[in-house]
Amino acid sequence: MSIAHELARRAGYDRHGDQASGVPSTAAIGGHPIHPMLIPFPLAFLSATLATDLAYLRTRNPFWAEASRWMLRAGLASGAAAGVFGAVDYVTIHRAHRSGVGKVHALGNMAAMALAAANLAARHDDPEGAVEGRGVALSGAVAALLGLTGWAGGELSYRHGVGVSSSHEQPPLVGAPEGRPRPRPRTHGERPRAVAGW
Numbered sequence: 001m002s003i004a005h006e007l008a009r010r011a012g013y014d015r016h017g018d019q020a021s022g023v024p025s026t027a028a029i030g031g032h033p034i035h036p037m038l039i040p041f042p043l044a045f046l047s048a049t050l051a052t053d054l055a056y057l058r059t060r061n062p063f064w065a066e067a068s069r070w071m072l073r074a075g076l077a078s079g080a081a082a083g084v085f086g087a088v089d090y091v092t093i094h095r096a097h098r099s100g101v102g103k104v105h106a107l108g109n110m111a112a113m114a115l116a117a118a119n120l121a122a123r124h125d126d127p128e129g130a131v132e133g134r135g136v137a138l139s140g141a142v143a144a145l146l147g148l149t150g151w152a153g154g155e156l157s158y159r160h161g162v163g164v165s166s167s168h169e170q171p172p173l174v175g176a177p178e179g180r181p182r183p184r185p186r187t188h189g190e191r192p193r194a195v196a197g198w
Helices: 003-011 040-059 063-090 094-098 102-120 127-159
Strands: none
Touching: 040 063, 040 102, 040 127, 063 094, 063 102, 063 127, 094 102, 102 127
């Protein structure tokens, strides 16, 4: 493949200049995008911070205030890792940074990380008091932002084909070989027949 064809593929076009069905991720291992493998962690940790804050407000148990701090730490660390690989795809894939949802995804995630960092910093001296102050509000803002950026990330993948292999690059589905009949589906209550030799 020539350099021109490779650049066109990264931009979202196939070698004939037609819009491709998908644009493979630049940051990938064995063709599998890295960013989608990492994003569940910051989403879970930073969203769970709101839940642990609310648990503290309801029970006044210091365990939940400390749990919120650990959720924020884990969310920031895993979010930084996911962000590195997401930034590589965003910068190198034309379709990602030219799309409005791509900008929402990138800028929204940066804003969420900044708010989460401010939230963690506010809890340094008084983890319990910070929850009652602006901590729970910041946790709610981060969870809302992540809902928006998660939706935008889904739009990038499923509607715009970013990080998705083109149809000509996908392996064939595994199924019954040509010419061999597929097994008949069983009806309700029917027991499977024994197969000779098994």
